[in-house]
Amino acid sequence: MKQSVISGIRLASMRDGGEPYGMVEDAGIAIEAGRIVWAGALNDLPEQFSGWERADFGGRLATPALVDCHTHLVFGGNRAKEFEMRLEGASYEEVARAGGGIVSTVSATRGTDEDALVEGALKRLDAFLAEGVATVEVKSGYGLTIDDELKMLRAARRLATLRPVRIKTSYLAAHAVPAEYRGKEDAYIDEVVLPGMEAAHAEGLADAVDGFCEGIAFSPEQMARVFDKAKSLGLPVKLHAEQLSNLGGAKLAASYGALSADHLEYLDEEGIAAMAAAGTVAVLLPGAFYTLRETQYPPLADLRKHGVRIAVATDCNPGSSPLASLLLTINMACTLFRMTPEEALAGATREGARALGLADEIGTIETGKRAEIATWDVEHPAELAYRIGFNPLHRLVSGEIA
Ligand code: DI6
Ligand code: FE
DSSP states (O other): OOEEEEEEEEEEOOOSSSSGGGEEEEEEEEEETTEEEEEEEGGGOOGGGTTSEEEEEEEEEEEEOEEEOOOOOOOSSOOHHHHHHHHTTOOHHHHHHTTOTHHHHHHHHHTSOHHHHHHHHHHHHHHHHTTTEEEEEEEOOSOOSHHHHHHHHHHHHHHHHHSSOEEEEEEEEETOOOGGGTTOHHHHIIIIIHHHHHHHHHTTOOSEEEEEESTTSBOHHHHHHHHHHHHHHTOOBEEEESSSSOOSHHHHHHHTTOSEEEEOTTOOHHHHHHHHHHTOEEEEOHHHHHHTTOOSOOOHHHHHHTTOOEEEOOOOOSSSOOOOOHHHHHHHHHHTTOOOHHHHHHHTTHHHHHHTTOTTTSSSOOTTSBOEEEEESOSSTHHHHHOSSOOOEEEEEESBOO
């Protein structure tokens, strides 16, 4: 059984409460079989760990490995053309209604086989890993037939066999109405979304169920039918809610005990109170806000006031957030949304883990959690938020010291 002690670090444990960033100077972490068995000031290292193999990190900063709790990493094609259209004046909704948007990625994804989906996603995944990310959520939602949704989820699962990363999958068939079902949303739910969910669950392909509750997608009533099915299968739910308008999606998600409600620019205080009561995490996605040149800000002050936990994620997707950098996302969360660097880093570690139902496993550096640790060539954790287009990762320690 491999036993070791990481020493010579400045530890930003991101534990709740206590010092800002859970900071401990001149710290050590004792690791046994991939788990943290002790973390604290090296001077206080218990006797029982003192003889363990040491790895000295030369005074570098250590944080929990990063967690990206909202991505659409698997897809075919790209949407550079639509980017041009929007620069010529078309809005995101107009592009979607003209058959572009999500639906154009659906055609490309249907036309891409599983191997090629994996190959495309690996390029993006490698960019995440190079920045200290060890856990990535990946959604389906560009297949919109049972077979194509399953193909996307199988591709997502394969990523974890090809790289040292934890992948959590979300079944997102309720992402858009495919052209063949336009005007027949309820039939699409009955004939594709619900049976596809059963098939994904039977094959162990879905860790959660997601949806897009919006005028251009599904109503709260339709999402409730999707969530009822998820509940009957014992799958946790989450929702793209209040991104472009306020339909009460977050409140609906909270009523199902959702892990998270995501986007939330148009969220009202009633929705916030419902999320607080249910412990539903607010996932903020500044990459989509930036790309769509949104002007409505997510209600940060009220989320704080109600004590809602706030995560930050890339929303990496070919349309509204072609963003494969979680570090840049952390910067954007501060600059665009006015989150503090500590909140934004917590959003991409502790709170991202919570949004995936992994709060007991990862997201902070403390006894009992997995030893997934990023070390950085910086002095202070705020440097991870403040720089733009700069990657100071020194090393990602995943499971054991290699
Ligand atoms: N909201 C988003 O921002 C992404 N999906 C969603 O429901 C956009 C996906 C896309 O434009 O391809
Ligand atoms: Fe999304």
